Amino acid sequence: MKLKTKSLLVVGFVMVLFLALLLTTIRPVVLEDAIKLDENEIQKELDTIYNQLLANMDMIKRTNLDWSVWDDTYLFIKDKYPKYPEVNLQKHTFENTILNYMIFLDDKNQLVHQVGYDLANKRFLKLDQDFYKEFLTIAKANNNSKTHLITTEYGLTITSSEPVYPSSGKGDSVGTLIVGKIIDEKVIEELGKSLSIQLSLKKVKNPNNLRTKVETISDKNIRGSLFLKDYSQNVEYELTFVERRSHYLQKKSVVNQLTIYLLFTSLITILLILFLLNRFIVSRIGKLSLQLNQIQENKEVTSRVTVSKVHKDELSKLENTINRMLASLEEKHNDVIKLAYYDQLTMLPNRYYLYDEFTNSIGDEHSKLAVLFMDLDGFKRVNDSLGHEIGDKLLISITDRVSRLIKERNGLISRIGGDEFVILVRFAQIEDLRLLVTNIINKVGEENHFSSLKTSVTASIGVSIYQQDGITLEELLQKADISMYEAKRKGKNQFLFYEELTVDSDYREILELENDLKFALQKNQLELHYQPIICSINHNVVGVEALIRWNHPTKGIISPNLFISVAEETGLMPKIGEWVLIEAIQQISSLHRKGFNHLVLSINVSKTQMKNHHFIHKIDEVLAKYNFPPSMLQIEITESDISAYLKDILVFLRELKKRNIIIALDDFGVGTSSLLFLKELPIDVIKIDQNFIKNVPKEEFDTILLSGIFKVIKALNKDIVVEGIEKEEQLIYITSQNRTKIQGFYFSRPLPFTVLENKYFNI
Numbered sequence: 001m002k003l004k005t006k007s008l009l010v011v012g013f014v015m016v017l018f019l020a021l022l023l024t025t026i027r028p029v030v031l032e033d034a035i036k037l038d039e040n041e042i043q044k045e046l047d048t049i050y051n052q053l054l055a056n057m058d059m060i061k062r063t064n065l066d067w068s069v070w071d072d073t074y075l076f077i078k079d080k081y082p083k084y085p086e087v088n089l090q091k092h093t094f095e096n097t098i099l100n101y102m103i104f105l106d107d108k109n110q111l112v113h114q115v116g117y118d119l120a121n122k123r124f125l126k127l128d129q130d131f132y133k134e135f136l137t138i139a140k141a142n143n144n145s146k147t148h149l150i151t152t153e154y155g156l157t158i159t160s161s162e163p164v165y166p167s168s169g170k171g172d173s174v175g176t177l178i179v180g181k182i183i184d185e186k187v188i189e190e191l192g193k194s195l196s197i198q199l200s201l202k203k204v205k206n207p208n209n210l211r212t213k214v215e216t217i218s219d220k221n222i223r224g225s226l227f228l229k230d231y232s233q234n235v236e237y238e239l240t241f242v243e244r245r246s247h248y249l250q251k252k253s254v255v256n257q258l259t260i261y262l263l264f265t266s267l268i269t270i271l272l273i274l275f276l277l278n279r280f281i282v283s284r285i286g287k288l289s290l291q292l293n294q295i296q297e298n299k300e301v302t303s304r305v306t307v308s309k310v311h312k313d314e315l316s317k318l319e320n321t322i323n324r325m326l327a328s329l330e331e332k333h334n335d336v337i338k339l340a341y342y343d344q345l346t347m348l349p350n351r352y353y354l355y356d357e358f359t360n361s362i363g364d365e366h367s368k369l370a371v372l373f374m375d376l377d378g379f380k381r382v383n384d385s386l387g388h389e390i391g392d393k394l395l396i397s398i399t400d401r402v403s404r405l406i407k408e409r410n411g412l413i414s415r416i417g418g419d420e421f422v423i424l425v426r427f428a429q430i431e432d433l434r435l436l437v438t439n440i441i442n443k444v445g446e447e448n449h450f451s452s453l454k455t456s457v458t459a460s461i462g463v464s465i466y467q468q469d470g471i472t473l474e475e476l477l478q479k480a481d482i483s484m485y486e487a488k489r490k491g492k493n494q495f496l497f498y499e500e501l502t503v504d505s506d507y508r509e510i511l512e513l514e515n516d517l518k519f520a521l522q523k524n525q526l527e528l529h530y531q532p533i534i535c536s537i538n539h540n541v542v543g544v545e546a547l548i549r550w551n552h553p554t555k556g557i558i559s560p561n562l563f564i565s566v567a568e569e570t571g572l573m574p575k576i577g578e579w580v581l582i583e584a585i586q587q588i589s590s591l592h593r594k595g596f597n598h599l600v601l602s603i604n605v606s607k608t609q610m611k612n613h614h615f616i617h618k619i620d621e622v623l624a625k626y627n628f629p630p631s632m633l634q635i636e637i638t639e640s641d642i643s644a645y646l647k648d649i650l651v652f653l654r655e656l657k658k659r660n661i662i663i664a665l666d667d668f669g670v671g672t673s674s675l676l677f678l679k680e681l682p683i684d685v686i687k688i689d690q691n692f693i694k695n696v697p698k699e700e701f702d703t704i705l706l707s708g709i710f711k712v713i714k715a716l717n718k719d720i721v722v723e724g725i726e727k728e729e730q731l732i733y734i735t736s737q738n739r740t741k742i743q744g745f746y747f748s749r750p751l752p753f754t755v756l757e758n759k760y761f762n763i
Contacts, residue, residue, distance in 0.1 A: 011273050015266045022262070027255050034251035039214045042224040042243065045197060046212045049226055049239065052191055053158075057147040060181055061160045063097050064147075068162035068177040069169065077104055077112050077164055077175040089115050091122065100157070101125070103132045103178040104164075109139050112175065120186050128153065132178070135159060138231060139176045148231040156183045156201070156230065156237055188239070197241045207236035220245060284308065284315050292322070301330040345392055346399045349414040354422055357412050358473045361424055362466060369466040370433055371473070372423035373480035376444065377458040377492040379419040386453065393450055394457065395419070401443040409436065422477065437461055437495045445493065458493035460484050469498045514566050516552065521579060525551050528583055529750035532760060533602065533721060533743045536735045541760050543600035543634065545743065546584040547750045548576070564606065573608040577615065582622050585633070587753045589626040591761050602634040602664065607641040610652040620659070634662035634685065639669075642677055650681065657682050664721070669709070678716060686713050690724020690744070697733040710738045 067073055076084035089102065094117035104112040111132045116125030134152050138161045147160040159180035163173035181187070183201065192199035204227065213225040226239040291305045304326055307319045338344075341353035349357065361369055376398070383391035399413065399421070406413045411425030423440070427433040444459040462483025464476045479498040487496040520526050526548060533543035550558040567573045581603060588601040609615045623630055635656055642649055653663055664685035665677065669692055677683070688709060695702040713720055722734050725744030734742060751759065 011270050011277075015270055019259075019262055019266055026258075030251055030255055031248060034245075034247040035216075037247040038222050038245045041247075042214045042222055043212065045195065045241070045243075046214075046224045046226050048195060049191065049199070050212075052194070053228075056181070057158050057160075060099070060158055060179060061147045061162075063099065064160040064162045064177060064179045067102075067179070068164045069167050071167050073104070073164055073177060074166045074174060077106055079112075085113055085115065091117065091124075094119065095122070097179075098181060099179050100154075100182045101127065101131075101178075101180050103135060104175065105132065105139055105178070106175040107173065109136055109176065120184070135161065135178045139178065149228055150180070151230045151232070151235045152182075154182045154184070156228065157181060158183065159231075192241070197243065199239060199241050201237055201239050204236040204238045207234075216245070217242065220249060222248075280311075281315070284311070288315070288319060288322070295326070301326070301333045343415040346396055346415055348399055348403070348421075349412060351414065351416045351422075354412070354414040354416065354424070355473055357414075358424060361412075361426070367426040367428055370425055370427055371464045371466070371476040371480045372425065372437060372440070372495075373462045373464075373477060373484045374421040374423065374440070374444075374459050375461075375484055375488070376419040377460055377488065379457050382455055382457060386455065390450055390453065390455070394448055394455065397448050398444055398457070401446065402440055405436070405439055405443060422480075433463070434495075437463060441493065441495060460487040460492050461495035462487060462498065463495060464498045510566065513558075513563060514570055517550075517563055517566055517570070517572060520550055520552075521575060523553075525553065526576065526579065527551055527752065528580065528587070529752055530756045531743060531750040532748050532756070533600070533741050534747050536738075536740050536742050539747075542598065542741060543602055544588065544756065545602040545636070545750075546580060546588075546604075548580055549750075568606060568608055573606050574612055574615070577605060577609040578618055581619065585622050585626050585628050589628050591757065592628070592632070594761065596761055597629075597632070600632050600634050600662065601628075602636055604636045604638070604666065607645050607649070610637065610641070611645060611648045616652065616655045619661070630659045630661045634664050636664045636666040636687070638666045639677065640667070642681070646680070653682055678718070683718060685719040685721060687721040687723055687743075693722060693724045693730055693734075693744075696730055698729075703733070707737060710740075714738065 072081055072084055072088060075081035094100070094102075098119065099117070100119060101114065101116040103114040106112050114127055114132050116127040116131075117123070118125050131152070134150065138146060138148055138150070138159070141161075147158065150157050150159045157180045159178060161176055161178045164175045164177050165171065165173055185201075188199045188201050207229070208227065210225075210227055212227070215223055215225075217223050221242050222245050223240060223242045228237045228239060229235070230237075288305055291303075294300075295303045295305075304323045305319055307323065308316045341349055341356075343350050379391065379394070382394055395415075399415070402421075402423075403413055406423060406425060409425050409427075411423060413421055413423045416422050425433070425436065427436070441459050441461065445456060447454055447456045462480040462485070464470065464479035464483065466476060469479045470476045483496045483498045483501065486501060487494050490496070529547050529549050530544040531547060532541045533545060534540070535542045548560050548564075550560075550563055552558050564573070567576050584601055584603055588599060591599055605615075619633075622628070623633065637649065637653075656663055662684045663682060664687055665681070665683045666687045667689045668686045669689050678686075688706070692702065692706050692709065696706055697703045710720070720738065720740040722740055722742045723744060725731055725734065725742050725746045727746065730744075731742065731746055734740065748759075
């Protein structure tokens with residue numbers, strides 16, 4: 001992200017944050033007052049509605065008082081004025097009093113007369129015979145001179161109850177006069193019109209203790225509610241109206257206009273700040289960054305940035321500081337080049353310089369390129385006998401002489417090790433190259449004088465040719481290195497071309513073997529043979545040992561003695577070992593499924609596998625995959641591997657014991673520490689090497705020695721497998737001495753799995 005963009009984001013973010021904080025602070029405060037004004041207005045209107053209802057209730061009460069102390073009413077209840085309803089209870093009576101019903105009860109609260117009138121339709125109502133009973137509760141009250149809200153079959157009513165007396169007020173009450181007005185939709189509508197609001201009335205499902213309630217129902221509207229409870233306190237009605245939030249909307253509009261103004265002002269401010277930042281800071285930093293990028297991309301350690309002559313500030317100081325730093329880096333770069341690309345003793349190019357120079361050299365097609373691998377013969381002797389100081393002087397003296405020869409041919413000599421040197425040189429004819437290599441050997445062999453000391457060494461040189469012996473430096477170095485060691489093997493102080501190595505050369509054989517082995521797994525050239533392990537009592541097969549074989553397409557079957565060491569050295573052993581484990585368990589598990597589940601599988605593992613912590617997990621994985629019992633797997637370790645890697649092998653063996661896997665010590669007696677290993681390691685089975693069996697029983701010493709070994713192992717409670725049984729007399733002697741397991745060519749050579757299966761396990 002560019003600095004200009006970051007500046008825009010930072011300034012913009014700060015301004016937006018400022019505006020957000022400002023608006024979140026001012027906006028709620030301004031709008032809060034408007035919200036309160038709207039709520040107060042609604043509350044006032046609710047109070048006005050409530051007062052209107054009280055006024056109606058008071059008017060009805062006064063009307064009832066006038067009628068309840070009228071002598072005609074008194075006489076009517078006393079049954080002395082039967083024409084009272086006909087004379088006084090006419091349509092105009094209800095229309096003038098704005099009443100919907102009048103109920104006359106005697107002093108025993110028995111109905112004398114009840115009449116109802118529909119004011120909206122100007123007609124009498126036919127009241128239910130028991131209509132008056134809804135008002136008996138207030139009639140029976142001690143103080144029945146009250147006005148109440150009562151729920152009837154016609155809805156909510158304003159009802160007034162008054163005792164009936166003569167106009168003189170003397171005497172007892174002769175009954176009760178109940179009058180009321182039904183609060184229907186028309187009444188609510190007229191009440192709303194008188195207050196210029198639209199009212200609605202509904203019954204509340206869940207009564208509460210509130211008298212009024214004001215709530216916001218949207219961004220534009222607010223609702224007011226007046227709650228009315230009837231006389232029973234069990235039924236509640238809600239009288240509501242909705243009005244526009246005029247104060248809130250007005251203030252909100254003002255705040256929005258203020259926000260737009262602030263945003264516009266902020267935008268102008270941001271642009272101004274960015275212009276000033278760009279003019280005095282960002283553009284200069286960008287220019288400085290561009291110059292530094294160019295220096296980096298072009299790797300121009302000699303370049304410098306431009307220092308501003310107009311501005312004298314921190315940035316100009318930074319420019320001067322960067323230039324001083326670049327000067328220092330240039331100096332250090334030159335030092336690093338010397339350290340990285342040159343040997344500090346001889347000042348010859350080193351391996352890294354050699355690789356770069358080789359890349360440049362292969363581009364010239366006008367001549368051939370040779371790689372010379374030179375090793376000094378006897379240099380270690382000089383170092384050990386005369387000291388490292390003389391050894392260093394000797395190296396400098398030799399390299400000075402050889403360097404002059406190489407420079408004459410525009411070649412390169414580099415030191416890649418203690419007394420190892422690599423020379424790159426071009427040549428036209430092979431005879432010229434041979435002459436040069438001969439001169440190099442002669443120059444190296446010249447006598448060196450150091451004070452009173454005289455010493456000399458010789459050189460062995462291997463030569464490889466570009467394209468003929470390889471196209472990469474690694475290949476050419478490898479071939480030249482092989483040639484050099486072959487020259488040493490032939491007597492030293494000579495040179496050898498890689499192409500001159502004979503077909504029977506050990507090095508070439510090893511190289512070919514190594515190269516072919518890399519692809520042996522991929523091409524399915526490896527296979528397993530199994531040698532039966534026999535019980536000495538009944539001669540039944542109790543186990544098999546898996547032995548790897550390499551079926552080479554041109555060389556035939558190759559013994560593991562030839563290629564296992566190569567696999568170890570080249571790092572191929574882990575893959576080969578895993579293949580052996582998987583293949584053997586897969587094949588022998590098929591015999592277990594056929595019913596031969598007593599069969600123990602014995603597998604040899606190398607020191608590389610035992611040192612690899614991943615291998616134990618691979619064993620777990622394969623055993624689980626093929627449902628192979630761990631107790632039927634025997635891992636064989638060789639005595640020759642133990643001494644050098646005892647610690648790692650001990651960890652590996654302990655992991656095997658945790659899994660109940662059998663551990664066998666192979667080739668017992670061949671090494672030098674067999675008895676010590678029996679003490680140190682958790683061995684279950686000891687396999688006695690065939691060298692102890694060869695001359696038994698005809699040689700008395702060998703026979704006595706074998707008997708002693710049997711006694712020791714038996715006393716240690718270890719199982720025994722005797723290897724190398726080839727003759728019947730050996731078998732007879734072994735079986736007569738000890739109950740053990742036996743293995744050898746007498747019973748069977750190692751067999752391919754299919755042959756083994758058909759011969760021993762064919763049901």
